[in-house]
Amino acid sequence: MRSPTDPWEAGVRSSKRGPAALAALTLSASLLAACGEDGGPPTITWYINPDNGGQGRLAASCAAAAGGAYQVDVQVLPTDASQQREQLVRRLAAQDSSIDVMSLDPPFVAEFANAGFLRPFDGADATALTDGVLRGPLATTSWKDQLVAAPFWANxxxxxxxxxxxxxxxxxxxxxxxxxxxxxxxxxxxxxxxxxxxxxxxxxxxxxxxxxxxxxxxxxxxxxxxxxxxxxxxxxxxxxxxxxxxxxxxxxxxxxxxxxxxxxxxxxxxxxxxxxxxxxxxxxxxxxxxxxxxxxxxxxxxxxxxxxxxxxxxxxxxxxxxLGGINLAIGAFTRYPEQALDLVRCVTSLENNIAYMLDSGNPAARGAAYDDAKVREAFPMADVIRQSINDAGPRxxxxxxxxxxxxxxxxxxxxxxxxxxxxxxxxxxxxxxxxxxxxxx
Structure with missing residues (x-):
């Protein structure tokens, strides 16, 4: 399933464009892709659930921190979790290489991993990505003893x-x-x-x-x-x-x-x-x-x-x-696995757990975030949230x-x-x- 901004989709849905226009759109899309590969840093596409723009701001921050190693294009999924799943499943079933990173609702992690849609994290990265994460969200990130999603925020x-x-x-x-x-x-x-x-x-x-x-x-x-x-x-x-x-x-x-x-x-x-x-x-x-x-x-x-x-x-x-929240996963068919991994590391860091919690109001997955003075001021119930997430029962x-x-x-x-x-x-x-x-x- 193509996104509404896909050049081919835009051409097909326009009744005023003929074969020549469609060919031009296809060529344009190819040139854009080639530019990312040969003429500059690759663009990592991150499919996100709707929020207040906080994930987009993190994407820009992490791209800047990468020193030009990659750019990030944020694509917003539907509001409904089931519709998010449907759109991602259709794309991944077609081995869509444009899905580099995705914000994934925890109940869908096992389905995506079982279908071979997610790129597992290796041992060293798995340790870093789960260090200090509360028990609740941690239980939703693995399938068959492999870490396939990184805890981002919990709820x-x-x-x-x-x-x-x-x-x-x-x-x-x-x-x-x-x-x-x-x-x-x-x-x-x-x-x-x-x-x-x-x-x-x-x-x-x-x-x-x-x-x-x-x-x-x-x-x-x-x-x-x-x-x-x-x-x-x-x-x-x-x-x-x-x-x-x-x-x-x-x-x-x-x-x-x-x-x-x-x-x-x-x-x-x-x-x-x-x-x-x-x-x-x-x-x-x-x-x-x-x-x-x-x-x-x-x-x-x-x-x-x-x-x-x-x-x-x-x-x-x-x-x-x-238990709610969002995990980050890397698409199995990405052309830029190293850059996607760098983005996941950056977004899920303790520093950005704190920043995103303050920006969006969504609770952090890492327990230490709740000790931050600004978090405690914004969330007077921070201790209850942390303990509840730690003891939560996943679906x-x-x-x-x-x-x-x-x-x-x-x-x-x-x-x-x-x-x-x-x-x-x-x-x-x-x-x-x-x-x-x-x-x-």
Missing amino acids: TQLLWYRESVARAAGIDPAKEGFTWDEMIAAAQGQQKIIGVQGKRYEGYMVWINALVVSAGGEIITNTEAGRDADPTIDSRPGDEAARIIGDLARSPAAPPAMSTASEEESRSAFQGPAGGFMVNWPYVYSAAKEDVAGGGIDRSVLDDIAWARYPAVSADLPSRPP PITPYYNDVSTSVQITWHPSADVRVPESPDESAVFMSDVLQGRRLL
Whole structure:
């Protein structure tokens, strides 16, 4: 799949251009490529997920630091993670050599590596790229004992709550072992709502997986067996996850339109008069500050917001918070592996982990970044973020992650219909059938 700026694509899609114009475009593209190879430094193409421009600024900084050894061209992928995956898969399946470096959502690393789309890092580079990286993101970077992706930035969800609501309910959400059941009861007692991501998309899978792993289980095991992996969502941990989701969805603590709520809808509800609790990513704090500055909410709302570790499923079992973020991988078909590796080293350095966290608001993958004075000033919850990322539970690491995730989303939606044991049982059967080719998504 060619990018919208590809010269050939631009020519084909123009009804006013004939064969001569198309030939000229093809020649132009060849000359541009030759210029990069023979007339100057090579251009490294980095496919990124959308952000506030922070990755583009890092690209420019790293190119400058390379002293002219290469230039960097940043190409922005779609906003939706599944669409990012689709675009990259199509290009890499065609052995597209223009994909030098890519910002890859962690759940897709195993799929890309298993297909031979990623260039592994050797021992010395693997050591340098993983030194000081927190356990959560580190677990998503290898496939079959090879480092195939470098941790860039990580992410996790926290429990956000209104201090006034917690005080009125007589609870302390920051205490060790604070559970979903306690939170639901408190929200109902105070006639408040709990912001969650219940829309049928990857954010819903994030919630389901966090509950299952926090209860001590896994959605699927033996993942290196590929299509013969074992769905294990039909288990006690799966039942606990279904109970919590169903109980919340059918309770007065459920937010309006919970089945269509993503991160922003959750944040809006939490900041409203009915807001009590919310699970969401750290960006919501800076977003609330921006809302105050823009007059969207009163300063008293921001002053009432507090945070804690993700709620536990059981008081005697620490929660495994959700894990997000981005890893950097080198395309297997790149013509410039050394320059691509230099860019990855530069972007993922501790110095740039700190710079990117301050610039974009996305948490660092390296633990030492959270000791930086400017980071601690910008993120007063830095210690909670670091510990949560370190203890986070990754989504299933499997080359068939897309099938696994979509199977769960289909069978657990809408959340008000999620019941025990029907939903986990149906999900396991459906997932197995999809993996074995007996059913289509």
